[in-house]
Amino acid sequence: MSSLSRLFHYARQYRRDAYLASAFSAINKFFDILPEVLIGVAVDVVVSKQDSFLARLGITDSFDQLLWLGGLTVLIWAGESLFEYLYQLRWRNLAQNLQHALRLDAYGHVQKLPLSYFEDKRTGSLMSILNDDINQMERFLNGGANSIIQVVCSSIMVGAVFFYLAPQLAMLALFPVPLILVGTFWFQKRIAPRYSAVREAAGVINGRLSNNLLGIATIKAFTAEAFEAEHIRQASEHYRQTNAAAIRLSSAIIPVIRMAILAGFVVTLVYGGWLALHGDIGVGSYSVLVYLTQRLLWPLVGLADIADLYQRSMTAIDRVLDVLSTPVSIPYDGKALPSGTVSGSLAFENLSFGYGDLTVLHNVSLTVPAGRTVAFVGATGSGKSTLVKLLLRFYEAPAGAIRLDGHDIRELSLTDLRRQIGYVSQDVFLTDGSVADNIAYGMGEVGRSAIEAAARAAEAHEFIARLPQGYDTPVGERGQKLSGGQRQRLALARAILKDPRILILDEATSAVDNETEAAIQRSLDVVSRGRTTLVIAHRLSTVRHADCIHVMEHGQIVESGTHALLLAQNGSYAALWRLQTGERQA
Numbered sequence: 001m002s003s004l005s006r007l008f009h010y011a012r013q014y015r016r017d018a019y020l021a022s023a024f025s026a027i028n029k030f031f032d033i034l035p036e037v038l039i040g041v042a043v044d045v046v047v048s049k050q051d052s053f054l055a056r057l058g059i060t061d062s063f064d065q066l067l068w069l070g071g072l073t074v075l076i077w078a079g080e081s082l083f084e085y086l087y088q089l090r091w092r093n094l095a096q097n098l099q100h101a102l103r104l105d106a107y108g109h110v111q112k113l114p115l116s117y118f119e120d121k122r123t124g125s126l127m128s129i130l131n132d133d134i135n136q137m138e139r140f141l142n143g144g145a146n147s148i149i150q151v152v153c154s155s156i157m158v159g160a161v162f163f164y165l166a167p168q169l170a171m172l173a174l175f176p177v178p179l180i181l182v183g184t185f186w187f188q189k190r191i192a193p194r195y196s197a198v199r200e201a202a203g204v205i206n207g208r209l210s211n212n213l214l215g216i217a218t219i220k221a222f223t224a225e226a227f228e229a230e231h232i233r234q235a236s237e238h239y240r241q242t243n244a245a246a247i248r249l250s251s252a253i254i255p256v257i258r259m260a261i262l263a264g265f266v267v268t269l270v271y272g273g274w275l276a277l278h279g280d281i282g283v284g285s286y287s288v289l290v291y292l293t294q295r296l297l298w299p300l301v302g303l304a305d306i307a308d309l310y311q312r313s314m315t316a317i318d319r320v321l322d323v324l325s326t327p328v329s330i331p332y333d334g335k336a337l338p339s340g341t342v343s344g345s346l347a348f349e350n351l352s353f354g355y356g357d358l359t360v361l362h363n364v365s366l367t368v369p370a371g372r373t374v375a376f377v378g379a380t381g382s383g384k385s386t387l388v389k390l391l392l393r394f395y396e397a398p399a400g401a402i403r404l405d406g407h408d409i410r411e412l413s414l415t416d417l418r419r420q421i422g423y424v425s426q427d428v429f430l431t432d433g434s435v436a437d438n439i440a441y442g443m444g445e446v447g448r449s450a451i452e453a454a455a456r457a458a459e460a461h462e463f464i465a466r467l468p469q470g471y472d473t474p475v476g477e478r479g480q481k482l483s484g485g486q487r488q489r490l491a492l493a494r495a496i497l498k499d500p501r502i503l504i505l506d507e508a509t510s511a512v513d514n515e516t517e518a519a520i521q522r523s524l525d526v527v528s529r530g531r532t533t534l535v536i537a538h539r540l541s542t543v544r545h546a547d548c549i550h551v552m553e554h555g556q557i558v559e560s561g562t563h564a565l566l567l568a569q570n571g572s573y574a575a576l577w578r579l580q581t582g583e584r585q586a
């Protein structure tokens with residue numbers, strides 16, 4: 001489908017608005033062309049007097065004819081102004097409405113796409129699609145759409161006048177029109193890929209900028225300022241080069257079209273003058289034709305500009321519509337799982353999974369009875385986080401199944417499934433609000449006492465109380481004003497407030513001080529009570545009281561059991577335990 005028909009299809013509910021706006025544009029153009037015709041009539045009045053066109057309509061007195069002309073002129077200008085106001089209003093509102101709808105749809109859709117989609121895309125590039133590209137809609141509808149309609153209308157109307165006044169001249173004066181149209185079409189085809197490259201290059205710059213601004217602390221710490229500035233220079237240079245290629249072509253088109261117009265104009269001037277001299281057309285008609293050639297052909301110069309704008313906008317709109325048509329490969333629909341009916345037993349059955357070619361989990365099977373606490377320990381990269389991400393259905397395992405209360409999670413409503421799970425991930429995401437906003441994230445209106453109770457359970461209340469504005473203290477973008485440990489505590493409080501049947505704690509590091517470790521243990525005891533809890537731990541002592549500990553190596557569970565049992569087995573776990581406790585004694 002062409003870009004325009006894709007857009008037209010997308011915007012079907014706005015078609016009535018578009019038709020109305022188009023009608024206003026056309027009527028405005030009609031009024032816009034009439035003054036030129038009036039010039040001809042005025043010349044006709046003063047030259048032909050009693051034989052003029054108006055006299056033939058029954059207005060015989062010359063002064064009356066002029067008064068009629070004056071009256072008509074006022075009416076025509078008023079009509080032109082009125083319809084200009086109406087079409088501006090319609091097109092601009094349509095642009096805003098469509099842009100708004102597209103922005104919401106695109107963002108809503110992007111949120112539903114699986115994590116792998118985001119991992120394959122650069123955030124900056126997605127940002128430029130969701131923001132800059134959508135804004136192109138406004139540019140096109142505000143300027144381009146109206147201009148196209150007006151150029152088409154003026155060509156038809158002026159063409160009609162030409163054929164009426166001097167059919168022999170009309171063909172000659174209008175011959176540049178098809179040439180210009182073909183030329184514009186040719187140009188548009190060639191410029192399209194160049195604009196695509198420009199949009200891509202803009203996305204790359206955006207990507208680099210957002211990446212660097214997020215990682216500014218690392219850039220400073222590694223004194224990589226010059227290195228990163230060079231990266232940006234390269235991206236910007238690439239943008240400049242791709243734009244230069246587009247500019248070379250886009251700048252040529254107007255001069256070329258002007259020459260085609262010149263040909264049409266000269267024909268009207270010379271051949272029309274010759275016809276007038278020989279009395280084949282009247283002086284009034286001749287003047288109308290000369291003026292109208294200008295009115296007809298000059299907007300065609302604008303057509304090239306419009307084609308340019310059209311192509312730029314369509315490239316952008318295509319990118320947005322591509323995002324919108326990306327299939328949601330992990331669908332949200334499924335069997336409802338009403339809260340209160342879930343007990344929280346889990347079964348992982350012969351689960352295998354990989355990221356692309358990298359196999360991460362091999363045939364993993366385990367069960368977690370409702371309300372129990374299980375821990376996953378093992379070397380970094382052994383697949384512990386991946387296992388819980390599959391439970392959240394961030395990714396779909398090609399083989400095996402995960403069951404919640406006996407239901408295959410693939411059959412459940414994704415929203416209902418995730419509502420049952422509280423997830424504290426390794427990289428905590430905090431929004432740019434207050435501490436309280438962050439604890440109550442995604443939960444609507446929540447009373448302060450409930451927030452405080454969750455914070456206490458997460459051992460976060462004490463540090464929050466010491467903050468300058470307590471629970472109302474802003475945490476800064478991505479929680480930058482808090483320490484890593486504090487962010488983790490807030491994330492835990494958030495998961496506790498959600499009161500899920502299943503709690504997942506993915507501990508980022510074993511590098512915690514003894515006090516924090518004790519705090520983690522205390523809160524773990526409190527928060528795991530009455531719910532199924534999965535803990536990924538690096539510091540073994542935090543999970544020694546778990547009902548079952550699974551040791552993972554290379555995507556497989558190699559040992560399972562209680563702390564005491566695993567120590568007695570004297571395998572990997574016991575070795576790891578000795579290493580960690582030995583380290584501590586040292």
Ligand SMILES: Nc1ncnc2c1ncn2[C@@H]1O[C@H](COP(=O)(O)OP(=O)(O)OP(=O)(O)O)[C@@H](O)[C@H]1O
Binds near residue numbers: 119383
């Ligand atoms: N989104 C991803 N795309 C590609 N590979 C990934 C992705 N996430 C993880 N991996 C790879 O999968 C493997 C397992 O990662 P996972 O995060 O599950 O390990 P982990 O046991 O939780 O490690 P850690 O203890 O360091 O948190 C690693 O080799 C990692 O490089």
